[in-house]
Amino acid sequence: MRIDVLTIFPEYLAPLSQSLLGKATARGLVSIGVHDLRQWTDDVHRTVDDSPYGGGPGMVMRAEPWGRALESVRLPGARLVVPTPAGRPFTQQVAARWATEPALVFACGRYEGIDQRVADWAAEAGPVEEVSIGDYVLAGGESAVLVMVEAVTRLLPGVVGNAESVEFDSHADGLLEGPSYTRPASWRGHDVPPVLLSGDHAGIARWRREQSLRRTAQRRPDLVAQLDSASLTAAEQLV
């Protein structure tokens, strides 16, 4: 997968070439390019923002630099992702869908956002998604891109060592992961649930399923409604 990020703060995206992602890049599983939007400005001050039409607080990012940057960076048909608090929710399902894409381009907005015509114009050349990683407002899209790139790239085959540890993540089956434990069996008066030491693999699997259902019912009732009927019935018994 090819990933390109357009931003006025390229240094903010430095973590993308470190740790897990760094290894994946080194192994050729993903290639990442981070580009300074100001490369495509046309004035001596390298201006990227201007006052909003219709008045109102703050500044809006100008369409012109974005148009030139996207023409230069975006492969034909590549999915353009624009992080915004006004976007559709970014979920594990969205991450899984994007993980099959050959290329993704992320446009990091700052100020009050990007002139809407950029997304409208970009949609003429390929898919565009305006997405939110949560109901809070950040200073710009860069943090959201770090989150989304991590969520997507860890799903690429070969990036995460133990394939199982991806398959059983929280949200992978619509449920939250239950509690995890490791040695010692007793720690400061807190003991590991005995079933986990029993060697009864069927019993352990049942216990873990129940813990996931219980935690999901208690912490994320909004997710319970989306469960299949069998899980829904089981979760409802546990609230």
Ligand SMILES: NCc1ccc(-c2ccccc2)nc1
């Ligand atoms: N859903 C998280 C999120 C994503 C982007 C932004 C944002 C804020 C200002 C300018 C441009 C984007 N805020 C929150």
